[in-house]
Amino acid sequence: MQFLLVFVVILLTIYILCLIGLMGGFARLRQRLRHLPLNSEAALPLVSVVVAARNEAHNLPRLLSCLAAQDYPREKYEVIIVDDRSTDATNEILASAAHRYDFLKVLHVNDILPGFAPKKRALDLGIRTARGEIILLTDADCSPPPTWTKEMARAYRDKTNIVLGYSPYRFDVPLPRLVEGMLALDYFSTAAVAAASTGWQHPLPATGTNLSYRRESFLAHGGFEKIKHWISGDDDLFVHNAAAEGWGRFAYALTREAFVPAAGPTSFRQFFHQRTRYASKGKGYAPWVTFLLVAVYLLNVLIAGSTFAVLAGYVELFVPLVSVWGIKSAVELLFLFQVASVFGERKLLWFFLPTALLHSIYVSVFGLLGLIGTFKWKGDAYEKRTVESTSEVLTQPPPRSFV
16 A cells, blocks of 8 residues: 555656646747747748548538638739548538639549558548648537637747647537537647647647648658558647657647637547547557656546445545545646737636546546557448558448549
8 A cells, every 4th residue: 555655656757847848848839939030921921722522521611711711922822622531421522612713723532542541541632732841630520710720820930840739629510518518628628738838849649620830840850651551640640740850840720810710529429439549549659758658547547446446445545535536636727828828719728626526536447548459530430549451441332532
């Protein structure tokens, strides 16, 4: 018992030091951005928005409308949407849109390439076809505001090579207010860690719903080559690899005009597969990141286990449990308040207590499922975390060919 308590204290100390480091990183990020001038309108670069779309007929009309409304010089703007083996009306919608919008280019992927995860392959095709100096990524279920392209492009200053951005949840299918708030806070917390770690020039998480980098750097460093076999990770594994190889400086677009709302989960099944996929990339991280993640995971497992032990009658664990959980939650809240104040998301902190009460169980379950569970994504079922052959992507239903 004494040894276990000491072990928990060590894990808690590591976690608190990480959070303090993140708070320092966020302060550093804000300080640096405060002293950097924005690029002028005349200096705006040619931008290519690249989107990989698979069975997105229900989302594409809204996305296309948002991309058509971008406040950006048309001679410096193009959109490339890659239809990745869609079996719904995606192709027809894109074909019609291509006739209406002169800035839109539509590409098609009709098969699966062994050893190349489908989404990364689609993005790679779009990026290599693009003319833009800056690649701007989002997903088909997102709704970028008219200011998005310009704000992200203006963030390229002082030799910046990669810019990350925030994507708050948008709930198209109403859920109970408490559920929406807890989901939105969980998603925001990931963005908070991304922004804070960017301050130390090594982003930890990242999201492909709002991400940008220089096309020249992407091509010069081999693009997705080193991570192309990972099913997921076109965002966080990508920026980890870029940081390790010294691609250049990272920035984070803190202005609200650069935030891109993304569709939140509409059902528990979707949430389950999404979070399992998010957790499936752990083995692809650098050793020091893996060490920190394991330490945080073990801390949450011990808190979750102690919670069930107390409920089972081991009341002597109650005081240590409440003490550890209380300290952990207090430092988490302090960090989230720091970032939420800048992002304009302080309202989400009203959902902190119920989220914190379930957080350790949530991390314990999905951390394990990320290693051993199967998940579905865009109509494909995956039993492994990487894809080395076409047989490891179980497509349902079979893909339709386009001429």
